[in-house]
Amino acid sequence: MPRRYYPIAILTGLFFIAALTGYLTPDEQRQAPTRTLLNNKAGKVIFAHASHVELQNQECVTCHHTSTNEQRPLQCSRCHVKRFDAGFLANHPSEFDQTQCVHCHHRTATIENFSHDAHTEDYVPEDCQACHHDKSIEPEPQSCSNCHKENATEGMISLKEASHSRCADCHDDFFEAGPKGCKKCHARKTEGLTPAPQRCSSCHEESIDMLIPTTTNAYHAQCRGCHEHQSSGPYGDDSCYKCHMK
Incomplete structure (x- = not known):
């Protein structure tokens, strides 16, 4: 290989190593995102995560309501999915650590x-x-x-x-x-929750999406609700374009 290509080859190798490191690094070791891209039919939303963390004085629990203020709480879309279909019901037990079951399931009330x-x-x-x-x-x-x-x-x-x-x-x-x-x-x-929690329907008559909001409903309720409470930021029905990009 000609010498003039050496710098390009070295840079390519460094970028590859950096990308591979990021991919292999466990979630709990990564830093919270600066921004998050949310895809949806109403238009993409670029959520300024870092600025919200700063506004809330690093109190993750303000938005991540299942958190005890741990530094790496679950992403919203892990629990609040687009639809609670048969696939979600079948697969979600294997996608979460058992300690997280109590966020949704509880032994009794x-x-x-x-x-x-x-x-x-x-x-x-x-x-x-x-x-x-x-x-x-x-x-x-x-x-x-x-x-x-x-x-x-x-x-x-x-x-x-x-x-x-x-x-x-x-x-x-x-x-x-x-x-x-x-x-x-x-x-x-939640004390004494078994590794195999009961179905929600064993106690609740409501459908799952009434008990746990879908992705869209969760974001709208949390974001718009906070903005309205703080009288700051978009929350009205005529403010969609302030978050959603066409």
Whole structure:
């Protein structure tokens, strides 16, 4: 090879080594991206990741809500996919570390956010029948779980259905809020989660995309929601072009 090609060959080799190193470097050792290109039908979005990290004082958990502020949280699109189809349901368990399952799956949910005292003292004072059955069925108010069990039986609806139907009489706004309304009464418990979590449908009646937003819905809710809260940045329906490129 002629000597005049040596510099080109050396530079090509260096670029190849740099590219290979970047490809082989584990995710947790890489630096957070300066910018991220988001492809979608409405037009590509160049998200200025580094400037947002600076604005939030390095608090990753502000946007990465599953994070405990680790420096390399999961990318949004890892959980918030375009569609929760059969392929995702079949493949996603092998694509995540088992410690990350608790971000979406939880073993159970308590009702520790529900206060019986607050209801008897503030909401329906001295009117137990506002929640409990009348005396023909329930001579003295008792725990709902005394009769209503986890699963429905012949002639008796489940505890969940009984509680929800009665609570909805007053708190219909909780149920209209969908999964976000659950935390008004329930607290998620992740302790003791098994390596093979149950399907969402074993407890939740909503479809998966109602429980976990798709990519588009997640970005719009998180980005537009923050911009509107801060009164800074695009968030209105007429501001699409400020993020999306045609």
